Amino acid sequence: MEKRFDVTALGELLVDFTASGFSQQGNPLFEANPGGAPCNVLAMLRKLGRSCAFVGKVGDDFFGRDLKQTVEDADICTDGLILDPKAHTTLAFVKTFENGDRDFSFYRDPGADMLLTEEELPEELITASRIFHFGTLSLTHEGVRAATKKAVRLAKEAGAWISFDPNLRPPLWSDLEEARAQIEWGLGQCDVLKIADNELEFMTGETDFDRGAAILRAKYPNIKVFCATAGPGGSYCWSGDARAFVPAFLLGGTIETTGAGDTFCACVLHHVLKHGPEGMDEAALTEMLRFANAAAYLVTTRKGAIRSMPEPAEVEKILG
Numbered sequence: 001m002e003k004r005f006d007v008t009a010l011g012e013l014l015v016d017f018t019a020s021g022f023s024q025q026g027n028p029l030f031e032a033n034p035g036g037a038p039c040n041v042l043a044m045l046r047k048l049g050r051s052c053a054f055v056g057k058v059g060d061d062f063f064g065r066d067l068k069q070t071v072e073d074a075d076i077c078t079d080g081l082i083l084d085p086k087a088h089t090t091l092a093f094v095k096t097f098e099n100g101d102r103d104f105s106f107y108r109d110p111g112a113d114m115l116l117t118e119e120e121l122p123e124e125l126i127t128a129s130r131i132f133h134f135g136t137l138s139l140t141h142e143g144v145r146a147a148t149k150k151a152v153r154l155a156k157e158a159g160a161w162i163s164f165d166p167n168l169r170p171p172l173w174s175d176l177e178e179a180r181a182q183i184e185w186g187l188g189q190c191d192v193l194k195i196a197d198n199e200l201e202f203m204t205g206e207t208d209f210d211r212g213a214a215i216l217r218a219k220y221p222n223i224k225v226f227c228a229t230a231g232p233g234g235s236y237c238w239s240g241d242a243r244a245f246v247p248a249f250l251l252g253g254t255i256e257t258t259g260a261g262d263t264f265c266a267c268v269l270h271h272v273l274k275h276g277p278e279g280m281d282e283a284a285l286t287e288m289l290r291f292a293n294a295a296a297y298l299v300t301t302r303k304g305a306i307r308s309m310p311e312p313a314e315v316e317k318i319l320g
Helices: 037-047 062-073 123-127 142-157 176-189 197-204 209-219 260-275 282-300 312-319
Strands: 005-010 014-022 028-035 052-059 077-084 091-096 102-107 129-135 161-165 192-196 225-229 235-239 242-246
Touching: 005 037, 005 077, 005 123, 005 142, 005 260, 014 062, 028 037, 028 062, 037 052, 037 129, 037 260, 052 062, 052 123, 062 077, 077 123, 123 129, 123 142, 129 142, 129 260, 142 161, 142 176, 161 176, 161 260, 176 197, 192 197, 192 260, 197 209, 197 225, 209 225, 209 235, 225 260, 225 282, 235 282, 242 282, 260 282, 282 312
Parallel strands: 005 052, 005 129, 014 091, 052 077, 129 161, 161 192, 192 225
Antiparallel strands: 014 028, 091 102, 225 235, 235 242
């Protein structure tokens, strides 16, 4: 079957309200940035020339309609995006600390993204993709969890590679043991994994990347490309017998880190689409990580994610 899309992603599409100084009265100001990890990934993939589709749900409200327009402006197919007249679009308020860490406050009880059902899945988009990408925000509640698991099954049956980013957000889980169980399910499904340092420690108890990766790779041999990010500490990748580490680009100008991991993930998927998920040696993994690290750095120098993805020429300039 000929594939219409390089990557289809399912999950949350929301508004990230990021701190933007203070008013004359001393009140905090927030900028409404279009976001949501799966769509952030697609936005960078479009910059890299990849065809993309998004599956999810927003409210048929001011924010939802604006998000739909933003995704269409990014040239991402929105045939699988539903506007729900009975639910509000999910909102996230993001506070960034001096060390780059972030604190999230979500307005999602319920939010439209968590109300997607199995019956609403656009099966033709999912089966027409080379890669299917998802995270855990679509695994937090039973209805959208069932939809996500059905979508993964459909994608696998159609021969797609599965990409997974745990994207752990503790405030969205009533029970972190349930979060662990759903992450374990995702780990058991994917060919390509992007996991952050805090998530690797959460799942293994290890702060050493090689030991943590070894534990999960032994338990989940289905993972062909295992990438771990450490923010300013750089990034790692294991594939087959190959291992690579590339330091982060610390060139100054960082404003906030929202979307950096998603940008990194998109660059990894772009590389996988070019070379396949198997058979990469250390040199190929290093090339992939250098490009992904450079792109992720550029996003940290801008606010927001979907509208802030760098052009390939900007990434190449950093690498040069």
